[in-house]
Amino acid sequence: MATLASDAASDPATARPMTDNQSHRPFLDLPPLASASGTVRLPGSKSISNRVLLLAGLAAGTTAVHDLLDSDDTRVMLDALRALGCTLQQDGGVLHVTGLGGQLKVHEANLFLGNAGTAMRPLTAALAVLAATQGGQFRLAGVPRMHERPIGDLVDALRPLGCGIDDLGQPGFPPLRLHGQAGGVLALGQPIRVRGDVSSQFLTALLLALPLVAQSQDVVIAVEGELISKPYIEITLNLLVRFGIEVRRDGWSRFTIPAGSRYRSPGSMHVEGDASSASYFIALGAIAADGGAPVRIEGVGLDSIQGDIRFVEAAQAMGAQVRGGSGWLSVHRGLWPLKAITLDCNHIPDAAMTLAAMALYADGTTRLTNIASWRVKETDRIAAMAAELRRVGAGVDEGPDFIAITPPAPEAWRAASIRTYDDHRMAMCLSLAAFNPARVPVRILEPHCVAKTFPDYFDALFGVAQARADDVPVITVDGPTASGKGTLAAELAQALGYHLLDSGALYRATGLAVLDDGIDPADEAAVAQVAGLLDLRFDGGHCWLRGRDVTDALRTEAAGMMASRVSALPAVRQALHGLQLAFRRAPGLVADGRDMGTVVFPDAPLKVYLTASATQRAERRHKQLISKGISSNIDALRADLEARDLRDSSRTVAPLKPAEDAQQLDNSALTVDQSVAQVLDWWAERRPFGG
Numbered sequence: 001m002a003t004l005a006s007d008a009a010s011d012p013a014t015a016r017p018m019t020d021n022q023s024h025r026p027f028l029d030l031p032p033l034a035s036a037s038g039t040v041r042l043p044g045s046k047s048i049s050n051r052v053l054l055l056a057g058l059a060a061g062t063t064a065v066h067d068l069l070d071s072d073d074t075r076v077m078l079d080a081l082r083a084l085g086c087t088l089q090q091d092g093g094v095l096h097v098t099g100l101g102g103q104l105k106v107h108e109a110n111l112f113l114g115n116a117g118t119a120m121r122p123l124t125a126a127l128a129v130l131a132a133t134q135g136g137q138f139r140l141a142g143v144p145r146m147h148e149r150p151i152g153d154l155v156d157a158l159r160p161l162g163c164g165i166d167d168l169g170q171p172g173f174p175p176l177r178l179h180g181q182a183g184g185v186l187a188l189g190q191p192i193r194v195r196g197d198v199s200s201q202f203l204t205a206l207l208l209a210l211p212l213v214a215q216s217q218d219v220v221i222a223v224e225g226e227l228i229s230k231p232y233i234e235i236t237l238n239l240l241v242r243f244g245i246e247v248r249r250d251g252w253s254r255f256t257i258p259a260g261s262r263y264r265s266p267g268s269m270h271v272e273g274d275a276s277s278a279s280y281f282i283a284l285g286a287i288a289a290d291g292g293a294p295v296r297i298e299g300v301g302l303d304s305i306q307g308d309i310r311f312v313e314a315a316q317a318m319g320a321q322v323r324g325g326s327g328w329l330s331v332h333r334g335l336w337p338l339k340a341i342t343l344d345c346n347h348i349p350d351a352a353m354t355l356a357a358m359a360l361y362a363d364g365t366t367r368l369t370n371i372a373s374w375r376v377k378e379t380d381r382i383a384a385m386a387a388e389l390r391r392v393g394a395g396v397d398e399g400p401d402f403i404a405i406t407p408p409a410p411e412a413w414r415a416a417s418i419r420t421y422d423d424h425r426m427a428m429c430l431s432l433a434a435f436n437p438a439r440v441p442v443r444i445l446e447p448h449c450v451a452k453t454f455p456d457y458f459d460a461l462f463g464v465a466q467a468r469a470d471d472v473p474v475i476t477v478d479g480p481t482a483s484g485k486g487t488l489a490a491e492l493a494q495a496l497g498y499h500l501l502d503s504g505a506l507y508r509a510t511g512l513a514v515l516d517d518g519i520d521p522a523d524e525a526a527v528a529q530v531a532g533l534l535d536l537r538f539d540g541g542h543c544w545l546r547g548r549d550v551t552d553a554l555r556t557e558a559a560g561m562m563a564s565r566v567s568a569l570p571a572v573r574q575a576l577h578g579l580q581l582a583f584r585r586a587p588g589l590v591a592d593g594r595d596m597g598t599v600v601f602p603d604a605p606l607k608v609y610l611t612a613s614a615t616q617r618a619e620r621r622h623k624q625l626i627s628k629g630i631s632s633n634i635d636a637l638r639a640d641l642e643a644r645d646l647r648d649s650s651r652t653v654a655p656l657k658p659a660e661d662a663q664q665l666d667n668s669a670l671t672v673d674q675s676v677a678q679v680l681d682w683w684a685e686r687r688p689f690g691g
């Protein structure tokens with residue numbers, strides 16, 4: 001009976017965090033986190049990525065873009081460029097973009113730009129001037145929130161030039177239709193006026209678009225009102241230089257694009273790590289790197305061209321100890337509690353949100369001012385931040401352009417379900433609440449919103465943040481052979497974003513190593529030594545033993561037989577104990593195997609003992625074997641299972657028995673989905689989160 005030893009239809013044990021960004025799980029629970037240390041490599045900057053993509057798409061020649069951010073916002077820009085006829089070729093980690101050389105190839109397109117302001121605003125300006133001079137018709141739209149984000153000031157700057165722009169929805173907001181006739185001439189003799197006090201992206205959009213039509217005369221842009229978020233304009237100017245355009249600027253109110261401007265590819269561009277994304281890890285170091293080792297951040301450094309690098313100064317003002325160089329930062333906790341500050345945050349609008357999260361750990365009220373632009377971002381960030389910080393217990397005061405945060409008293413922290421408003425920064429900022437002194441967990445709703453700029457954020461967080469083992473939740477799934485516990489455990493881990501331990505795989509790997517080494521399986525000391533030194537690695541659904549991929553070998557009859565023998569040796573069980581405990585890492589663990597609830601994780605808050613009738617299990621195993629092309633006899637299978645149940649439950653070492661506090665689940669008449677739903681209901685009852 002070839003596979004009777006195998007109970008898991010799914011992958012073997014995996015150390016792969018289950019926080020993969022593909023799955024849109026409704027929530028991710030963060031256990032209380034205690035400390036942080038180690039290295040994080042940042043994804044590319046969103047602001048630089050989307051500007052570089054557009055510039056490369058408009059320029060003549062091919063640009064090799066290195067370290068491009070792969071996220072929702074860059075994906076919509078790439079889709080747009082492709083629709084416009086740019087050639088994109090991925091070569092390992094490098095994207096080769098062959099641009100239009102300023103000449104439209106495609107004169108009609110429908111572009112969907114998600115919620116990416118860095119795509120919507122510059123593409124509107126560029127396609128408006130191209131359509132007005134070369135002829136064309138383009139429709140630009142996004143998600144519903146994109147249609148609530150203002151673009152009227154940019155449209156008002158472009159229309160007087162002769163650009164045809166129709167509002168397809170509410171005036172002043174996307175969606176828009178841009179249109180014009182070939183041979184059209186733009187009125188560029190007068191300075192082009194644009195407001196600078198709502199979003200700096202309007203000025204950026206004009207700066208990126210107008211070099212396309214500045215062949216025969218200087219083009220002047222005059223900014224009205226105080227320009228906000230100046231550092232983003234510096235990024236734009238910096239990158240324009242790389243693509244051959246030297247904009248002259250008088251203060252922050254007048255910008256001149258010289259006559260004869262023409263985009264030329266620099267050949268190759270490197271995208272820096274995202275300085276706004278760095279802010280979460282700078283904060284992490286300031287809050288939690290209080291042991292020996294710092295949090296080290298790679299990909300962005302003190303020489304960054306991104307304005308949000310000045311978050312470092314703000315974090316230092318709150319007490320962080322930061323060192324850095326070119327392309328790296330290293331952060332320790334300095335003052336503790338952090339020092340409350342009052343700060344004009346106009347220069348770091350995005351990273352300033354991270355200060356609001358750091359304020360939870362300050363010695364008084366932190367006041368962030370001049371942040372009116374928060375109200376027109378992915379969501380109304382002042383309102384959202386106020387609501388969610390209150391939810392964890394903070395005192396918050398808010399106004400049109402400021403927020404003031406008073407940390408919760410130690411006993412006032414609450415286990416909160418954090419709304420994220422489809423705003424990546426809300427999810428990342430509020431994850432920092434997991435370091436609360438009350439040791440309450442934090443639930444992040446709709447955590448996949450981080451994919452806008454940092455798809456692997458939670459993996460990166462758990463890579464450097466440590467929880468106390470007893471704060472990490474464990475669900476154990478024990479039960480007789482062929483009860484479906486492997487499948488149930490894998491589904492639960494996937495649903496909750498937890499790690500998965502298939503403890504049977506450890507015994508199987510020990511069995512394989514014993515076979516490899518030609519060791520006598522009855523030699524308890526020798527087998528235990530092998531188990532204790534097991535060089536085992538789990539990686540992306542694969543299992544590596546001593547550098548060899550043993551994913552398939554683990555499921556063989558030989559490995560199963562040997563596992564059954566070696567698992568009866570107490571010294572072997574002891575030797576594997578520590579290895580199993582090591583799987584208990586943030587955000588949580590689902591552990592399957594016969595003694596998970598009784599011996600290895602006796603304090604697990606939920607223990608499931610899965611059963612099914614022998615008839616039912618025999619039928620399932622029969623179907624499984626048929627699907628693999630192996631013939632079997634269902635009565636013989638059932639007899640085998642019954643004999644094995646008896647052996648397993650009567651053996652002296654690690655007998656199969658439910659933990660006293662286990663929830664029994666007979667899944668004879670249940671589908672996998674029904675079993676998963678039942679266990680998730682039990683889990684929800686044990687979690688401290690309110691509505």
Ligand code: DC
Nearest residue numbers: 005007503504507563564567593594
């Ligand atoms: O679940 P499995 O078939 O992969 O398990 C392989 C062997 O290891 C099986 O004989 C049961 C045994 N085992 C054990 O003794 N204790 C565990 N925690 C898991 C498996």
